[in-house]
Amino acid sequence: MSKRIQAKYKIDRRMGENIWGRAKSPVNNRDYGPGQHGQRRKGKLSDFGIQLRAKQKLKGYYGNITEKQFRRYYAEADRRKGDTGENLIGILECRLDAVVYRSKFVPTVFGARQFVNHGHVLVNGKRCNIPSRLLKAGDVVEVREKSRAIPMVIEAGQSPEREHPEYISVDGFKATYVRVPTLDEVPYAVIMEPNLVVEFYSR
Numbered sequence: 384m385s386k387r388i389q390a391k392y393k394i395d396r397r398m399g400e401n402i403w404g405r406a407k408s409p410v411n412n413r414d415y416g417p418g419q420h421g422q423r424r425k426g427k428l429s430d431f432g433i434q435l436r437a438k439q440k441l442k443g444y445y446g447n448i449t450e451k452q453f454r455r456y457y458a459e460a461d462r463r464k465g466d467t468g469e470n471l472i473g474i475l476e477c478r479l480d481a482v483v484y485r486s487k488f489v490p491t492v493f494g495a496r497q498f499v500n501h502g503h504v505l506v507n508g509k510r511c512n513i514p515s516r517l518l519k520a521g522d523v524v525e526v527r528e529k530s531r532a533i534p535m536v537i538e539a540g541q542s543p544e545r546e547h548p549e550y551i552s553v554d555g556f557k558a559t560y561v562r563v564p565t566l567d568e569v570p571y572a573v574i575m576e577p578n579l580v581v582e583f584y585s586r
Contacts, residue, residue, distance in 0.1 A: 390543075392482040392527065393439075394439075394443040400440070400573045402440060402443065402444050402571075402572060402573050408411055408506070417460060418461065430436060431583075431586075433579060433581035434579045434580070434582050434586075435535050435583060436578075437575075437576045437580055437583065438453075438572070438579070438580045438583045438584075439463075439578075439581035440575065441475075441577065441580055444492070444571070444575070445475055445478070445480075445481060445492060446480065446492045446493050446495070446496050447493070447496060448515075452515065454584065455579070456471060456474045456475065457471060457580070457584045459474060460473075460474055460580075461585075463582075467577075467581045468566070468577030468578045468580065468581050469566055469577070469578050471580065472564070472565075472566050472569060472577055473563040473564065473565075474576075475515065476550075476563070476564050476569055477517050477518045477519075477560065477563060478514065478515055478516070478517060478518075478523065479499055479504070479506065479511065479513065479514055479515070479516040479517075479518060480492065480495040480496045480498075480499050480514035481495070482518055482524055482551060482558065482560055483495040483498060483499060483524060483558075485545075485547065485548055485551050485555070485558075485570075486524065486547065486551055486558035487539050487540055487542065487545060487547065488504075488526050488536055488539060488540070488556070488558075489535055489539050490535065490538055490539040490542060490544075494539075495514070496514040496534060498530075498535075499511065499512055499513070499514040501513055502527075503526060503527050503530035504524060504525070504526060504530075504531070505524070505525040505526075506518070506522060506523070506524055506525075507522055507523055508523075510527070511545070518560045519560070520560060520561060520562050520563065521559065521560070521561075522559070522560045523557060523558070523559050523560075524557070524558045524559075524560065525556060525557045526557075528571050531556050544546060545570065546570065548564065548568060548569065548570050549561075549564075549568060550562050550563070550564040550568055570585070
């Protein structure tokens with residue numbers, strides 16, 4: 384299991400964007416990078432720099448995905464028929480922790496990983512503690528009865544920050560993963576460019 388080794392909002396500040404669309408993001412007040420050199424004037428990025436930035440932003444959005452794991456997702460997306468960028472988004476969005484986050488059972492994608500790890504989630508009626516599990520259309524994700532009173536769960540459900548996407552059907556503490564989404568359907572708070580990620584890995 385990978386561990387978060389840096390403050391999650393440093394990703395926001397490094398990218399210069401509020402990538403999760405949260406009111407708490409420091410980018411709302413400090414739109415420059417972290418650290419003592421964060422306010423230096425930025426030079427123009429090369430093509431490689433633009434591609435790397437797109438990859439870091441997409442990978443960072445989903446929390447603690449390692450580079451090895453992310454590269455494996457790209458390889459699987461490239462193997463499948465159709466547009467590789469769209470396939471990559473579809474794979475990332477069918478992760479269990481991503482579905483828990485989209486269902487508003489928890490307030491952050493980092494919280495979703497921890498929530499699943501601690502055994503608070505059932506998949507098709509069976510306990511599952513693997514955040515990277517890839518779901519299939521029709522799979523049902525449910526918060527365990529004993530876990531529904533956790534303050535984090537109550538806070539997330541009442542938050543006006545996000546809406547449920549159409550590819551996930553939510554009924555209380557139960558969510559059904561309806562289908563694999565397209566890029567246009569995924570409610571990213573900022574523009575994601577999976578085509579640049581594909582260019583980065585296909586160099």
